[in-house]
Amino acid sequence: xxxxxxxxxxxxxxxxxxxxxxxxxxxxxxxxxxxxxxxxxxxxxxxxxxxxxxxxxxxxxxxxxxxxxxxxxxxxxxxxxxxxxxxxxxxxxxxxxxxxxxxxxxxxxxxxxxxxxxxxxxxxxxxxxxxxxxxxxxxxxxxxxxxxxxxxxxxxxxxxxxxxxxxxxxxxxxxxxxxxxxxxxxxxxxxxxxxxxxxxxxxxxxxxxxxxxxxxxxxxxxxxxxxxxxxxxxxxxxxxxxxxxxxxxxxxxxxxxxxxxxxxxxxxxxxxxxxxxxxxxxxxxxxxxxxxxxxxxxxxxx
Numbered sequence: 001x002x003x004x005x006x007x008x009x010x011x012x013x014x015x016x017x018x019x020x021x022x023x024x025x026x027x028x029x030x031x032x033x034x035x036x037x038x039x040x041x042x043x044x045x046x047x048x049x050x051x052x053x054x055x056x057x058x059x060x061x062x063x064x065x066x067x068x069x070x071x072x073x074x075x076x077x078x079x080x081x082x083x084x085x086x087x088x089x090x091x092x093x094x095x096x097x098x099x100x101x102x103x104x105x106x107x108x109x110x111x112x113x114x115x116x117x118x119x120x121x122x123x124x125x126x127x128x129x130x131x132x133x134x135x136x137x138x139x140x141x142x143x144x145x146x147x148x149x150x151x152x153x154x155x156x157x158x159x160x161x162x163x164x165x166x167x168x169x170x171x172x173x174x175x176x177x178x179x180x181x182x183x184x185x186x187x188x189x190x191x192x193x194x195x196x197x198x199x200x201x202x203x204x205x206x207x208x209x210x211x212x213x214x215x216x217x218x219x220x221x222x223x224x225x226x227x228x229x230x231x232x233x234x235x236x237x238x239x240x241x242x243x244x245x246x247x248x249x250x251x252x253x254x255x256x257x258x259x260x261x262x263x264x265x266x267x268x269x270x271x272x273x274x275x276x277x278x279x280x281x282x283x284x285x286x287x288x289x290x291x292x293x294x295x296x297x298x299x300x301x302x
Contacts, residue, residue: 106288
């Protein structure tokens with residue numbers, strides 16, 4: 001519970017005497033900010049995406065949770081870090097521009113390539129191309145667009161592709177029903193939760209992003225590190241990743257029809273060759289670490 005976590009965290013702060021406490025989630029934001037303030041440390045948080053539940057209705061406990069989270073960011077923490085410029089713009093109205101900073105997510109390219117060295121064995125015919133979405137089964141990820149785009153391609157006569165959905169969550173039953181209604185259950189595979197997401201990514205010919213909004217998703221950076229093209233609906237942060245040298249294509253709009261057109265273009269070889277990414281990449285772990293190092297120093301300098 002929150003009280004026990006706070007006591008443990010306060011004890012760690014007393015023993016370790018950190019100069020900076022950095023948090024990443026709602027409960028941790030509040031508890032970390034309180035512990036940091038008690039022990040004279042600076043405090044900041046990273047926000048990884050816009051809220052998935054903008055309308056809380058009459059749920060008082062959820063309203064209280066959001067209120068305390070926002071209050072700790074506005075009045076107790078020194079900085080609120082957004083992982084993209086697009087997310088920063090959305091957060092200005094919540095935390096105010098003065099407290100905001102941007103440090104984009106980054107990945108360890110060598111570690112990802114090693115982890116994805118042996119691709120996963122996926123169901124379906126091995127001589128077909130493989131398109132997948134790797135995301136929690138929650139409304140904001142819009143798996144309905146993925147299934148409908150897959151249905152459009154398969155109904156249009158494409159016999160050279162299999163589709164995969166890796167992930168679990170509250171939308172699992174609705175997604176299964178949509179796949180069944182498509183009439184293409186043999187070609188649209190629900191894999192459920194996958195411990196080997198990098199191996200699954202390495203086995204794909206394209207990764208799809210069709211969410212309503214995104215920050216800087218790690219699965220997109222991982223796909224880029226593995227050289228797997230990303231096909232996305234128009235999302236500023238994902239378009240920025242593709243502009244930085246990652247392979248992929250942005251659909252004309254966020255409809256399943258436009259997504260199907262973009263997928264067909266990738267399947268038919270419509271992407272230019274790009275050089276392999278290295279540690280100078282904008283979204284490498286080294287670049288991210290340098291950004292946080294500079295931010296910590298600025299916070300400590302006051």
